[in-house]
Amino acid sequence: xxxxxxxxxxxxxxxxxxxxxxxxxxxxxxxxxxxxxxxxxxxxxxxxxxxxxxxxxxxxxxxxxxxxxxxxxxxxxxxxxxxxxxxxxxxxxxxxxxxxxxxxxxxxxxxxxxxxxxxxxxxxxxxxxxxxxxxxxxxxxxxxxxxxxxxxxxxxxxxxxxxxxxxxxxxxxxxxxxxxxxxxxxxxxxxxxxxxxxxxxxxxxxxxxxxxxxxxxxxxxxxxxxxxxxxxxxxxxxxxxxxxxxxxxxxxxxxxxxxxxxxxxxxxxxxxxxxxxxxxxxxxxxxxxxxxxxxxxxxxxxxxxxxxxxxxxxxxxxxxxxxxxxxxxxxxxxxxxxxxxxxxxxxxxxxxxxxxxxxxxxxxxxxxxxxxxxxxxxxxxxxxxxxxxxxxxxxxxxxxxxxxxxxxxxxxxxxxxxxxxxxxxxxxxxxxxxxxxxxxxxxxxx
Numbered sequence: 313x314x315x316x317x318x319x320x321x322x323x324x325x326x327x328x329x330x331x332x333x334x335x336x337x338x339x340x341x342x343x344x345x346x347x348x349x350x351x352x353x354x355x356x357x358x359x360x361x362x363x364x365x366x367x368x369x370x371x372x373x374x375x376x377x378x379x380x381x382x383x384x385x386x387x388x389x390x391x392x393x394x395x396x397x398x399x400x401x402x403x404x405x406x407x408x409x410x411x412x413x414x415x416x417x418x419x420x421x422x423x424x425x426x427x428x429x430x431x432x433x434x435x436x437x438x439x440x441x442x443x444x445x446x447x448x449x450x451x452x453x454x455x456x457x458x459x460x461x462x463x464x465x466x467x468x469x470x471x472x473x474x475x476x477x478x479x480x481x482x483x484x485x486x487x488x489x490x491x492x493x494x495x496x497x498x499x500x501x502x503x504x505x506x507x508x509x510x511x512x513x514x515x516x517x518x519x520x521x522x523x524x525x526x527x528x529x530x531x532x533x534x535x536x537x538x539x540x541x542x543x544x545x546x547x548x549x550x551x552x553x554x555x556x557x558x559x560x561x562x563x564x565x566x567x568x569x570x571x572x573x574x575x576x577x578x579x580x581x582x583x584x585x586x587x588x589x590x591x592x593x594x595x596x597x598x599x600x601x602x603x604x605x606x607x608x609x610x611x612x613x614x615x616x617x618x619x620x621x622x623x624x625x626x627x628x629x630x631x632x633x634x635x636x637x638x639x640x641x642x643x644x645x646x647x648x649x650x651x652x653x654x655x656x657x658x659x660x661x662x663x664x665x666x667x668x669x670x671x672x673x674x675x676x677x678x679x680x681x682x683x684x685x686x687x688x689x690x691x692x693x694x695x696x697x698x699x700x701x702x703x704x705x706x707x708x709x710x711x712x713x714x715x716x717x718x719x720x721x722x723x724x725x726x727x728x729x730x731x732x733x734x735x736x737x738x739x740x741x742x743x744x745x746x747x748x749x750x751x752x753x754x755x756x757x758x
């Protein structure tokens with residue numbers, strides 16, 4: 313972190329470097345003062361290094377010296393791969409150019425049995441469908457969803473998927489060519505896994521806002537394989553299982569469809585496109601843990617994320633995530649079982665918030681000056697936003713699964729499977745199911 317903070321106000325070039333290839337001088341376009349490099353060993357990530365640039369150049373000797381800090385390359389175990397079928401779900405709205413870039417990366421995958429579902433949430437026009445059609449790929453299917461929200465889109469994709477493995481990414485990412493194969497490999501290697509996440513790396517660090525977002529959000533969780541479960545809690549998280557940031561983010565998640573459906577899918581009252589703005593991915597992961605599932609983190613399944621490049625977008629994003637966190641905490645408080653477990657972790661949670669504040673304070677001059685106040689406002693607004701959103705989703709017949717204890721389901725409430733076929737089939741949504749009970753349509757276990 314200290315190295316990142318030191319480079320927070322330096323335009324930084326982003327790239328990759330494989331240690332099995334001969335090291336050569338690095339030369340990049342002028343204007344960059346540093347380079348951040350993902351170091352791999354035969355394609356498997358070992359870590360990241362940041363090196364200073366002089367006139368856009370770093371010597372091979374400087375690169376070798378930086379890589380030594382990562383340890384011997386011989387210690388890196390090759391990421392497992394497998395060819396089990398994978399469906400990639402991308403929920404999007406009104407961002408056709410970003411989606412087209414994302415689809416190019418996904419379709420460049422080395423995975424031999426990959427299909428893609430693009431869920432177009434409440435679109436203003438046909439541009440997203442045109443972007444899908446432009447791929448001319450039989451592996452990509454377009455689905456129009458009239459309800460807005462990332463959780464709605466992910467649930468629709470989960471219901472439409474015909475494979476056991478379903479991977480989720482966002483339209484502002486570019487996945488590594490081996491991403492899907494390594495997701496399949498991780499599940500094949502560990503049959504107990506219900507869900508998997510991987511590193512989310514900054515695609516660009518040219519602007520101060522991009523660098524501030526990368527430090528403040530801390531989406532890259534490192535390059536060590538991990539497992540999480542209630543039976544074997546991690547020793548480095550005193551707030552586990554209420555540690556959504558530790559478990560991964562929605563931009564890079566993969567699930568066994570049966571496990572995801574069994575907990576009710578994503579909470580459609582949370583996430584982008586709702587009054588809560590965020591929190592849906594963390595809540596989903598915590599709910600899986602509380603249901604007794606095992607989650608994993610696979611460093612080889614990495615992708616690149618395009619951070620917000622300007623001040624207004626960064627401010628909106630940071631405050632939105634604070635509202636999402638407040639919404640998540642409200643849902644925990646509304647759950648008797650969740651509340652009981654969470655209260656024992658309250659002191660550690662307060663310490664965690666202080667850590668987040670300190671991390672943001674070191675994120676550079678591009679961070680909003682009132683970041684602490686914005687976070688406090690977001691946290692306070694979160695509960696009201698969640699209650700408002702939950703009422704609206706239930707009226708629409710959407711999925712609002714309780715935090716603890718639901719019955720297994722073959723699909724997500726409000727999203728029955730359809731029979732659409734063809735490369736660009738458009739399927740129609742289910743009709744609203746009507747008002748649900750206070751705990752949602754699934755029943756609490758006693």
